[in-house]
Amino acid sequence: xxxxxxxxxxxxxxxxxxxxxxxxxxxxxxxxxxxxxxxxxxxxxxxxxxxxxxxxxxxxxxxxxxxxxxxxxxxxxxxxxxxxxx
Amino acid sequence: xxxxxxxxxxxxxxxxxxxxxxxxxxxxxxxxxxxxxxxxxxxxxxxxxxxxxxxxxxxxxxxxxxxxxxxxxxxxxxxxxxxxxxxxxxxxxxxxxxxxxxxxxxxxxxxxxxxxxxxxxxxxxxxxxxxxxxxxxxxxxxxxxxxxxxxxxxxxxxxxxxxxxxxxxxxxxxxxxxxxxxxxxxxxxxxxxxxxxxxxxxxxxxxxxxxxxxxxxxxxxxxxxxxxxxxxxxxxxxxxxxxxxxxxxxxxxxxxxxxxxxxxxxxxxxxxxxxxxxxxxxxxxxxxxxxxxxxxxxxxxxxxxxxxxxxxxxxxxxxxxxxxxxxxxxxxxxxxxxxxxxxxxxxxxxxxxxxxxxxxxxxxxxxxxxxxxxxxxxxxxxxxxxxxxxxxxxxxxxxxxxxxxxxxxxxxxxxxxxxxxxxxxxxxxxxxxxxxxxxxxxxxxxxxxxxxxxxxxxxxxxxxxxxxxxxxxxxxxxxxxxxxxxxxxxxxxxxxxxxxxxxxxxxxxxxxxxxxxxxxxxxxxxxxxxxxxxxxxxxxxxxxxxxxxxxxxxxxxxxxxxxxxxxxxxxxxxxxxxxxxxxxxxxxxxxxxxxxxxxxxxxxxxxxxxxxxxxxxxxxxxxxxxxxxxxxxxxxxxxxxxxxxxxxxxxxxxx
Numbered sequence: 001x002x003x004x005x006x007x008x009x010x011x012x013x014x015x016x017x018x019x020x021x022x023x024x025x026x027x028x029x030x031x032x033x034x035x036x037x038x039x040x041x042x043x044x045x046x047x048x049x050x051x052x053x054x055x056x057x058x059x060x061x062x063x064x065x066x067x068x069x070x071x072x073x074x075x076x077x078x079x080x081x082x083x084x085x086x
Numbered sequence: 087x088x089x090x091x092x093x094x095x096x097x098x099x100x101x102x103x104x105x106x107x108x109x110x111x112x113x114x115x116x117x118x119x120x121x122x123x124x125x126x127x128x129x130x131x132x133x134x135x136x137x138x139x140x141x142x143x144x145x146x147x148x149x150x151x152x153x154x155x156x157x158x159x160x161x162x163x164x165x166x167x168x169x170x171x172x173x174x175x176x177x178x179x180x181x182x183x184x185x186x187x188x189x190x191x192x193x194x195x196x197x198x199x200x201x202x203x204x205x206x207x208x209x210x211x212x213x214x215x216x217x218x219x220x221x222x223x224x225x226x227x228x229x230x231x232x233x234x235x236x237x238x239x240x241x242x243x244x245x246x247x248x249x250x251x252x253x254x255x256x257x258x259x260x261x262x263x264x265x266x267x268x269x270x271x272x273x274x275x276x277x278x279x280x281x282x283x284x285x286x287x288x289x290x291x292x293x294x295x296x297x298x299x300x301x302x303x304x305x306x307x308x309x310x311x312x313x314x315x316x317x318x319x320x321x322x323x324x325x326x327x328x329x330x331x332x333x334x335x336x337x338x339x340x341x342x343x344x345x346x347x348x349x350x351x352x353x354x355x356x357x358x359x360x361x362x363x364x365x366x367x368x369x370x371x372x373x374x375x376x377x378x379x380x381x382x383x384x385x386x387x388x389x390x391x392x393x394x395x396x397x398x399x400x401x402x403x404x405x406x407x408x409x410x411x412x413x414x415x416x417x418x419x420x421x422x423x424x425x426x427x428x429x430x431x432x433x434x435x436x437x438x439x440x441x442x443x444x445x446x447x448x449x450x451x452x453x454x455x456x457x458x459x460x461x462x463x464x465x466x467x468x469x470x471x472x473x474x475x476x477x478x479x480x481x482x483x484x485x486x487x488x489x490x491x492x493x494x495x496x497x498x499x500x501x502x503x504x505x506x507x508x509x510x511x512x513x514x515x516x517x518x519x520x521x522x523x524x525x526x527x528x529x530x531x532x533x534x535x536x537x538x539x540x541x542x543x544x545x546x547x548x549x550x551x552x553x554x555x556x557x558x559x560x561x562x563x564x565x566x567x568x569x570x571x572x573x574x575x576x577x578x579x580x581x582x583x584x585x586x587x588x589x590x591x592x593x594x595x596x597x598x599x600x601x602x603x604x605x606x607x608x609x610x611x612x613x614x615x616x617x618x619x620x621x622x623x624x625x626x627x628x629x630x631x632x633x634x635x636x637x638x639x640x641x642x643x644x645x646x647x648x649x650x651x652x653x654x655x656x657x658x659x660x661x662x663x664x665x666x667x668x669x670x671x672x673x674x675x676x677x678x679x680x681x682x683x684x685x686x687x688x689x690x691x692x693x694x695x696x697x698x699x700x701x702x703x704x705x706x707x708x709x710x711x712x713x714x715x716x717x718x719x720x721x722x723x724x725x726x727x728x729x730x731x732x733x734x735x736x737x738x739x740x741x
Contacts (some may be wrong), residue, residue, distance in 0.1 A: 009736055022592060022738040030734045049740065056737075070734075077735040084740060 007082045008048055010067075012040040019044075022082075033072045042067035043080040055079040240692050286323040286337050286355075292334030294388040298360035301324050303369050303389075303400065304468055305354035306377075336384035353380040356400045360391050371398040560608065561615040563623065565638045570623055572609035575631070579638050604641040607631035616673065624673045633673070644673070663702075 008021040013033060021027050033039065043051040043066050053063045057076035062068055070076060257276045272278050286302045304320040326333050335355060355374075356369035372394055375385045561572030571578050579601055609615055610628030617623050624635045624644075632645035 007738055007740060009738060011734070011736060020736050020738070022740065027735060027737040030736070033732050034735055035732065040734070052741070055739075072732045072734060075732045075734075077737070079737040079739055082738065082740050 006046045007080070008044050008046075009080045010040075010044060012042070013037060027054040035073065037072045038069055039072055040067050040069045041078065041080070043082070045082050048085055049082040050085055051053040055081055072073045142201050190722060220642065285320050288323045288326040289334045290326060291330045291332040291616050293330060294328070294386075295330075295386065295390045296328040296333055296360075297330050298391075299362075300333060300357050300360060301325050301326050301369075302333075302355060302357045302372075304335075304337055304399070305356070307352040307354050307374060309351050309374065332386045332388040334384055334386050337380075351377060353377055353385075354400075355385055355387065357387065357394065359395060369400040370394045371400065378566040471637050560610070560612045561625065563615060563617070565621060565623060570603075570636075570638070572612075572625065574610050574616065574628070575606055575608040577604040577641060603636050603638065604634075605643060607634060618673075635673070 006022050008019050009026075010017055010019045011030065013030070014037075018030075019030050020075075041054075043054075045051050051066055054068055055063075056067075056078040057074070058068065058078060059070060068078075070078070205319075205394065255275060259278055260275060286304050288300075288302055302323040319335070325341065337353075352374040354374050355372040357372050358369055362368075372389050373385060378592045380383075408488050428451055560574050561570070563572075569579070607627040608631065609625045610631060611626045615624040616625070618635075622635050622637050624633070626633050632643045635644055636642070
């Protein structure tokens, strides 16, 4: 489900959600996330795209889970890959 | 990953394997924070506050309660998470290091997690929250817990931190502020209708044994339980003066306690000694009346004075607590105000529970002589009721007290209603106010939310070029004969200038001078601005600014790197509250929440630690459900995992 124009990833920590749009907002680093905090990442595809997979520090077996919830028990670098459909 | 130990409240309160401060050595201090996780079926709550208990090696527990919770037997089935931080100043352990309950040290880490299931809770912790009835709510903000109890909803809140409640749709919700708690902040399209407090209503009755002046308080009791319990006292009644009569006592808003799950069986009735006009002196037990009987018929007191004086005295710990956000001593009287959204001033001087601010030497309604406090929340001047935002004193030692209304500020000692106040700017919300007396001419400064046309604020706007003047002043106060202005990232001192004319005339003299105290560090949390007895100001500048103090000349950090690292966890820092404890000479700071759902309170010693610039979380004593001097116990403490933080890097690619 696209939100606005381009592909984006919505990151929710606690009550707050921040949307990172491609390409203006990424790559981005969110620092000082407390240990064991659960973070939800939702990949939102733009028209003409489809979410394909998560890359990077993703829990095994959840590469295509969307939205993805990860526990911040380590530093993580996660990339959302969208494929062009047309 | 934290391991979690499960244990009951019984165990927690009394069994071994407790955190014994004696193991930490002299000078050790510790604190214990509770939170509620949403794991139960009966506990409809979001993660929120439990209570904070803390103490030190010597068992001191004297911090006003941040929150008390109801934990009746099977009253809820949530999980409480305890975050424990111990700290040792002596034994050769460096400041900033912390210890486990076996005395081992674990570096600079602060916290660890344990969990308990209180389904076997044996004590009743009466709620300090607002009864929201059986209405539906869309949301309660993160600082509150919304809990189903007695078949009704209760919202719990930490003291001095108003919580936000969103009724469902446009519902009008009757709200009962139980046992002295503050009113939640209404949000959304709904509305509140305030019901009477839980407070006895008294009237003279049939012929009887009583003659003189009396006051009453009520408690709720469970006399049938394995562990009989009693609530804190209600608000005191009005004074009643029987003359060879009985006193009839009733109370509104006890019907909720009739719910079978409430386990309330009786109402306890207490009264003061005859003709004792001191409001907070002893209350003597009169009778316990079955709840249903009291609800339907009330109680007629005909117990003779001699009998009452030999009976039990209501524990002072059960006296109703008031959620005052601030207080001033003024000419021998203490004026205490409630919270911002339900604010006002009450003269809490003995004998003057609902007192006038001045001796009644004039015509009622005359603003010069008769400023009446009503119910401790509002003031009536010249027949108009004002909701009080803040009280403050001038900075020139003249010891005058001012009340800031939603649209003006007033000198309660003078005919000040139209005296140098920006009254014409009605319709805006006064966010702060302060007074100074250059040349013995009173000037009251005011800042407004979104009111750029306010003359006084405009002065501040003009004299702080280059600053974030589009933002609001986060703090305003007097510093001797000058004015301390605070932005989120700057502090400045204003001095010189003559008085400002009545702003209705539009004559604001522009000859103020100003200079920075700090350009970069300011006041990030408005409620943290406070002063010590020497006139130094204290405040919280955000995670990067830390906790500071200023004498008006320079700014000095009183928080160290360890603490500042902790401060990074507090997401909504603007809600922090702080104040200077004049008795103990410490500045205290409380964060109601952090990213991981925990809240912490700190105090900042202005003694020797201060000199060495070492500041660390110290013990904050408490008025928690754990009785003073009682050392809470827990079974097992596991690894620290709270302090560590991680970085998440997000990227997107298209293929």
